Amino acid sequence: MLKLGVIGTNWISKMFVEAAETTGRYQLTSVYSRRESTGREFSDDAAVFTDLAAFYASDIDVVYIASPNSLHYQQVKQAIENDLQVIVEKSAFSNPKEYEKIYSLLRLHPNVHLFEAARHIHQPNFKAIAAKVAEMPVISGGTFVYEKYSSRFDAYLAGEEPNVLTREFSAGALTDLGVYPIYAIVALFGLPDSVHYFATKLANGADGRGTAILRYPEFDMTAQFGKMSNSYQHSEIMGRKDTIIIDNIAELENVSYNDGVGDELVISDPAPENPMIAEANDFAAIMEEPETHANEYKELLLTSQRVNLVLTDLRQSAGIVFPAD
Template identity: 60%
Template sequence: MVLKIGTIGTSWITEQFIEAILASSAYDLGAIYTRDASKAAVINEKFGTKAAAFTDLDAFFASDIDVVYIASPNALHYRQVLQAIENDKHVIVEKPAVITPTQFEMVYSKLREHPNVRFFEAARHIHQPNFKKIAEQIKQMDRIQGATFVYNKYSSRFDAFLAGKNPNVFNPDFAGGAIEDLGIYPVYAAVALFGLPQDCQYFATKLSNGADGRGTAILRYADFDVTLIFGKNSNSYLASEIYGLEDSIVIDNIAELNSVLYHRNPTEAEQIADLPHENPMLAEVMVFAEIINNFDAHSEEYQKLLMLSQRVNNVVYQLRQTAALSFPADQEK
């Protein structure tokens, strides 16, 4: 079944998502919610689609779409996710899906009330074939002794912040900052590959408005530590690594996964990555469509993804607490 999808948000990430769903042939773009209807017209012209434009969110959710893709500011995700589920729409929401464990529990509660609805957090990198190759290589290593995951990328909105503006991605009122954006990629990788840590600590470098511009997190496991380095106000070209004994895995970028080298020893290395698709969202949208359309065959996979999202939410929230990072939206229940 081709799924009719509606989008919330008109940023570059929404356009990349639309490119992915059209490339997959598993979805049709049926509706666009935006406060400015002219933006929907631009998207339709760019992609050759005929999606209906909505400036009223209630009318959007009442339309005949099957799936909602949510790419609004972080602080708006929670209420929009609940409204989608209440309207029996499947949900694909950009990370962070929600920002507190209490909110995640409410999402679980709503899903129980609407058992035919599927809920996905769009952590694209964990669905890519090269991430699965990393997971398989780890299983073959005799011992894991730690890892360092790096994702530092200078935000296109940081110049505006430096000029005195307060863009959403750096605004605590919208749950902005490094850990709730780029930081989620390395947290997802760590929890997906190694499970829940026993303890964690986040050393945040805060901006003048109280948001974290960058930081370093330590996840403590029984036998090793995982160090996460991430930020939105600088660039880094350091590789990410997983340490074995004499062997190690070296990843060019924990979010992009273009290169994955398995070093058996200091002189012998093998490239285990395949050339990724030009659109990094293609793998995830195909996984989501397969689960929705063939749920009985993929119910276990779905439950694992749901549990992983909840675990990541818990870890990110704990990290924020250790760094005294709070948002007004934390109080929403």
């Protein structure tokens, strides 16, 4: 049983803990929160800490980090230095400079694994998409969409500066909702040759929505995402005549394959109630049997690094600078 510590007491932390405990492979033992009352509300049974050093020294094997993006680097660094396994929410780091420092630190702690919690690429329906892509003789391009109105945008309109929409926290549409389509594209097709991001910027310089183009040798992939509006447009990967149709690139509830000559085949299974169960299982398997799953771990880490590079290149193309840069 992996003893789990959690940094961050928001809804996504709650969802991950529920998923982790559902697998039967984790037990929540420690919670870090800036306020003890918030930590107590999060868990009745776990030990609650308001001091990060004391939290890292507590009875945990793996830490799940769901703090604002700009805090990830220092918190991950401290976890690795304490020889703890690390699961960090996307976006993992603000830029490749931070990632390279963490990667160098991992070399000094060979028993530590670092996972970026990109839950959708672990789901069986995403693996069904990847298998179908591998069968398609030609890829002509595609578009992935994830636009979801954020309640925090209401706060921004009211004159506030919510964390998820400020450059100071390495945040904005690209490094929040945009991670889902970008991660899916890179996981399926690897590093693009070039990228460009057309961002709709807020008054504070952060991006509220935007369209990213990832150019590959034979095709382009377009990612459309944002926190200022809702979109119900499907995502798709186009072959020559055939097409993979995805209801939502983040949730992946319904996926079908249209062969272009009259037949459409559903290739998805019913989605689990908690979409984080698959990643929790995958991470546990690697931590419990690292030698057996060494290649799988290397691929996950490589994809995470590639996504970090692409996100940074996209930001720079739109002239978005984070203080962490």
